Amino acid sequence: MAxxxxxxxxxxxxxxxxxxxxxxxxxxxRVCDVSGAAIHQRIQKLTNIGIxxxxxxxxxPEKVGYETCAFIGLNLKNPEDFDRVVEELKNIPxxxxxxxxxxxxxMFIKIYAQNNHHLLTIxxxxxxxxxxxxxxxxxxxxSAFERQLPVMDMVDLDD
Numbered sequence: 001m002a003x004x005x006x007x008x009x010x011x012x013x014x015x016x017x018x019x020x021x022x023x024x025x026x027x028x029x030r031v032c033d034v035s036g037a038a039i040h041q042r043i044q045k046l047t048n049i050g051i052x053x054x055x056x057x058x059x060x061p062e063k064v065g066y067e068t069c070a071f072i073g074l075n076l077k078n079p080e081d082f083d084r085v086v087e088e089l090k091n092i093p094x095x096x097x098x099x100x101x102x103x104x105x106x107m108f109i110k111i112y113a114q115n116n117h118h119l120l121t122i123x124x125x126x127x128x129x130x131x132x133x134x135x136x137x138x139x140x141x142x143s144a145f146e147r148q149l150p151v152m153d154m155v156d157l158d159d
Contacts, residue, residue: 004049009034013042015151021055066112068119069140073105077133082106085130092126
């Protein structure tokens with residue numbers, strides 16, 4: 001995928017909304033010294049080219065009863081089943097991420113469960129029937145931090 005060329009205004013907008021997704025567009029316009037309409041147009045452009053993928057409220061899984069976070073490496077019996085397995089993983093609400101990987105696993109998923117017993121039930125009842133040859137589960141004790149990529153580090157500043 002080709003890297004999109006962003007100008008300084010695009011970068012400034014991205015930096016502001018990455019820091020606070022709830023910042024009003026008029027506040028972004030004021031900080032950037034442009035009109036509100038210009039901000040709306042730029043946000044639409046950044047969305048259309050796929051740089052922005054929406055906005056959302058983040059729910060703390062523990063606070064809503066999901067006390068166990070696990071990362072599971074999956075190996076498929078039939079690697080040609082990748083697309084089918086990904087579609088089936090999308091139907092398991094506890095699976096929040098899925099990555100194709102190199103190394104020891106075909107895929108790596110992130111999953112939340114209410115507790116270890118619930119995790120075992122998901123693995124046994126929902127993951128094993130997908131056609132796995134093996135899996136390895138790593139339980140996360142606690143996330144040390146999560147963050148967005150710094151905007152200025154992910155785009156070229158030489159424009």
